[in-house]
Amino acid sequence: MVLQSRPASASLWGVVSLQSLPLQVFMDGALSPHELLHQTERGGHVEWRLRLAPQEPGGPHIIEVVAGEERIALRDVLFGDVFLCSGQSNMQMSVVDAMPEDIHGYSWDFPRIRILTTDPFPFSSKTSSQQHKLPLLHSWRLVTAENVFGPSCGATGWRDCYFSSVCLFFGMRYHNVSGHPVGLIASATAGTPIEYFMPRQELESCNKSEIQGHHPMNVFHPHGFGPIQGDGVLFANVISALSPMSVRAFLWYQGESNANDPEGYRCLFPGLIRGWRRVFSDDGASIPFLSVGLAADVNFAGLLPEIRQAQTFATKMENVFVVPAYDLGDVESPLGPIHPRRKKEVGLRLARVAIGVFHGSLDSAVAPEVTSITVSVWNSSAMRSLKVGTISRYYSRWVLEEQTPDSVIWLVNVSTRAHDGRMVSLDAASCWDCCRESGVFHLFGKYAGDADSAPDASQSESVFTTLAEGQGWYAAASSLPSDWETYEIRYGWEDYPQCIIYREADRLPLNPFRFRISATANKQDQEPEALADFVSKPLHVVSWSSTLSRGQSLEKISV
Structure with missing residues (x-):
């Protein structure tokens, strides 16, 4: 097994007979200092929990807990970093379900990484005398080819060879960079909504006071949870049973089963984070929480952008991070598009953040973020005589070749953080040139003659043509008739x-956004600083500069 190393203190817990007290702890034969945290008598036995002194990463060690004539020995114990990986089917998907090219090439011999899997279907509620027992599918094991691709894989069902591919790819990269032993706990159940993982207190704070039966969307494997168990069942039976353990961070991949209620998720997701931190930390510490934004899928009828935005909403909390995966779709997945096989890339992105949090800098670990947006509207005929400059040579050629004299040009310039470096656009097949014609931005609005002027009713859109890419910025343009009214740029x-716009250095995608344009904003007439070499007088300019805390949604900004 792996126990959490310093700065945290690892915990041990168990049961001894009443007459065997007091407890002593020995490490490698020497008496080890510890703090007794909990001791409760139940029917002639004593349930106990103790905290060890903080330990340096390393091992193996032998730890013995001695109570009278009773002796519990834990052998081959490593101290390192322990991570709890949880969620629904995309976290549960095993290594054998990942992309074949991602599986081959490894020796699958990582003696300093240990894996543990909880039972994904703990149907029955435990009695009070069973609360110390973990609902395990597999106890601690070494990462070996036999344990990852054992002979039972494919023979008796997917449960026999299950270990989370996202969790394992994460752990391997984290271990290689940090040098620490790594313990990975996979506790995920397919087809589950977030409510199943939440404590009662947080459910009630989100007006979920009743036990509910859910019919999740696109379940990977049928399960027996129904109205009797429903909300809170996995928290009560699994998460709380794991909570005496000290963990370095949580990894979370879930949201598909809540995609039809993004507003509810804005409350539920932060509630889950608070609830888990509360039970895992005696001092209320903000244990880092690393989540995966939902991957691309073709079967969600437009629901995914809103639930991804709801996931990002939680990053306003301390030490909460969401890594994007909306560029990692897999329409050819044998398990369906909802289960993309590109789990190695997801695991590596999570590992980048964890390494940045614990061993380096977050600047290059998190996805690029928008710091400012400038939108300007130009008359096409007036722009044909523009002086050609560094950027405007792309623009001038585009105007001369493609646009009619009476059209109106919408120009968007997005700036990112200085350390994000050069931003480039790629399509889903990693084509560098394809996106220059189809564009990365979309205009939503209506023509002046349309009867329905409500922004939410707008259906029309126009794609942007890429003009140029540079260090920390990306510019594109779109041409529309002069009677077009834009409500929103997405x-x-x-x-x-x-x-998709990527940071060229590491292929991390820019987080999605939508930028709403108010009627008053279009009346401004000011020089667009980021586009000075495009020229002098646009028809209108609307701009936004980031003064917001991380996680605030662009969709809420009034400009």
């Missing part, structure tokens, strides 16, 4: 985006 606001 990037990545689709279930399965096809053209």
